[in-house]
Amino acid sequence: MNIVYAFAVLGGLGLLIGGLLSYAAQRFAVEEDERVEIVADVLPNANCGACGYPGCINFAEKVVAGDAPVDSCIPGGKAVSDRICEILGLETVASDVRKVAVIFCLGTKDVAPDKFEYHGVPDCKAAMMYGGGFKVCEYGCLGLGTCVEACPFDALSMGEDGLPVVDWERCTGCGICVKACPRGVIRIMDVDQPTRVVLCNSKARGRATRNACEVGCIGCKACVRACPQEAVVVEDFLAYIDPAKCNFCGECIDACKRDIIKELDLTKEPDLAKTV
Amino acid sequence: MSLLAIIFVAILADNIVFNQFLGICPYLGVSKRLETSLGMGIAVIFVMAMSAVVTWLVYNYILFPHLVYLRTIVFILIIAGLVQLVETILKKTNPTLFRALGIFLPLITTNCTILGVAILNVQAEHNIIETIVYSISVAVGFTIALVIMAGIRERLDLANVSSLLRGAAVSLVTAGILSLAFMGFKGMMTL
Numbered sequence: 001m002n003i004v005y006a007f008a009v010l011g012g013l014g015l016l017i018g019g020l021l022s023y024a025a026q027r028f029a030v031e032e033d034e035r036v037e038i039v040a041d042v043l044p045n046a047n048c049g050a051c052g053y054p055g056c057i058n059f060a061e062k063v064v065a066g067d068a069p070v071d072s073c074i075p076g077g078k079a080v081s082d083r084i085c086e087i088l089g090l091e092t093v094a095s096d097v098r099k100v101a102v103i104f105c106l107g108t109k110d111v112a113p114d115k116f117e118y119h120g121v122p123d124c125k126a127a128m129m130y131g132g133g134f135k136v137c138e139y140g141c142l143g144l145g146t147c148v149e150a151c152p153f154d155a156l157s158m159g160e161d162g163l164p165v166v167d168w169e170r171c172t173g174c175g176i177c178v179k180a181c182p183r184g185v186i187r188i189m190d191v192d193q194p195t196r197v198v199l200c201n202s203k204a205r206g207r208a209t210r211n212a213c214e215v216g217c218i219g220c221k222a223c224v225r226a227c228p229q230e231a232v233v234v235e236d237f238l239a240y241i242d243p244a245k246c247n248f249c250g251e252c253i254d255a256c257k258r259d260i261i262k263e264l265d266l267t268k269e270p271d272l273a274k275t276v
Numbered sequence: 277m278s279l280l281a282i283i284f285v286a287i288l289a290d291n292i293v294f295n296q297f298l299g300i301c302p303y304l305g306v307s308k309r310l311e312t313s314l315g316m317g318i319a320v321i322f323v324m325a326m327s328a329v330v331t332w333l334v335y336n337y338i339l340f341p342h343l344v345y346l347r348t349i350v351f352i353l354i355i356a357g358l359v360q361l362v363e364t365i366l367k368k369t370n371p372t373l374f375r376a377l378g379i380f381l382p383l384i385t386t387n388c389t390i391l392g393v394a395i396l397n398v399q400a401e402h403n404i405i406e407t408i409v410y411s412i413s414v415a416v417g418f419t420i421a422l423v424i425m426a427g428i429r430e431r432l433d434l435a436n437v438s439s440l441l442r443g444a445a446v447s448l449v450t451a452g453i454l455s456l457a458f459m460g461f462k463g464m465m466t467l
Contacts, residue, residue: 017354020357028364121435
């Protein structure tokens with residue numbers, strides 16, 4: 001008799017819970033757009049957050065609902081954006097601008113000396129808390145590789161000379177490393193056509209930069225005078241080149257006494273640091 | 277026994293993780309980041325309070341006294357069904373909370389802490405009020421354990437750990453030391 005009770009209680013409870021669940025499943029059904037799944041499959045699924053949403057699935061939800069622009073996925077670029085448009089039946093909108101991260105510092109271990117020996121946690125952000133970093137230069141790369149750790153695409157590696165190297169094949173221009181770098185050394189550049197860049201981040205005065213680093217921009221304005229297009233400006237003792245005005249004549253490269261203006265050309269040598 | 281004593285014992289003296297060694301899996305698995313460990317902790321508090329009440333009712337009004345041996349299987353059935361039910365309802369009625377609890381809700385279904393507390397409640401012959409207080413306190417104790425561990429592990433990530441100990445090894449050593457520390461509360465009071 002006991003076994004009948006046991007059977008009845010267990011079976012009854014199972015039936016009750018099963019019934020409740022199936023009732024709830026119908027009563028509280030949430031309609032999910034099946035396109036969300038399809039869009040999520042197209043996305044890189046790196047969950048990098050460059051689109052402004054915490055993960056790829058959240059972006060997929062928003063884009064299907066029409067709340068996010070279809071070309072927000074930076075790592076996916078035009079290819080992914082076109083696929084999304086295809087799925088959602090929209091006109092293609094994305095431009096095919098290739099973006100990569102560029103390290104705006106040439107201060108290797110040899111040319112940019114240390115202020116003191118740092119034996120702390122091997123992380124740039126931690127090093128910054130200690131006297132504002134261990135390099136004499138207050139703007140340059142510390143070379144502890146916080147950006148390398150942060151990169152979701154394995155596009156960054158730490159070179160032997162103490163500067164990170166960007167693998168342009170892998171870099172998607174997502175900008176995660178830009179946020180990770182406590183010194184703001186990394187910038188995202190459009191590299192569709194060759195550009196000239198001043199590879200320095202030092203906003204210190206000329207003399208201070210000269211003491212801190214052999215390859216820092218001292219704001220001498222030789223490049224400004226040399227440029228026939230007036231594309232170069234010096235702000236805070238640091239030269240910038242306006243890619244819109246630059247006609248790639250190369251005068252500034254010859255004029256720079258510190259030899260820190262480089263050609264940024266995706267089709268050529270991808271490793272800028274090695275062209276020094 | 278006074279409810280205050282129950283709260284003290286459940287959170288500190290008999291901490292479910294440190295002294296009873298239940299819920300070790302999420303304790304080590306979900307304690308990598310402070311944010312996720314808090315999410316898990318809140319989800320556990322929520323589910324624990326609910327499941328303890330329902331299992332208590334079922335035990336005292338259906339199983340007791342003839343079918344007590346069915347306790348374990350019935351509790352598992354109830355907890356699994358209940359969590360599923362809550363998940364379905366939450367998804368519809370409160371998507372924000374649903375997203376906040378996220379993956380933790382289904383994970384908790386098979387969490388031994390929940391089943392453990394349901395069984396401890398009936399073993400200790402708590403009445404319904406004591407059951408609710410005890411369950412929430414245990415869950416709070418679990419959350420505290422998780423948050424302490426996550427805080428330490430976030431720092432460990434930055435620390436220069438010897439390659440021998442890196443990863444799981446140093447986490448287990450940390451867990452052991454933490455457990456030893458909580459042993460200090462044990463002598464103060466027992467249930």
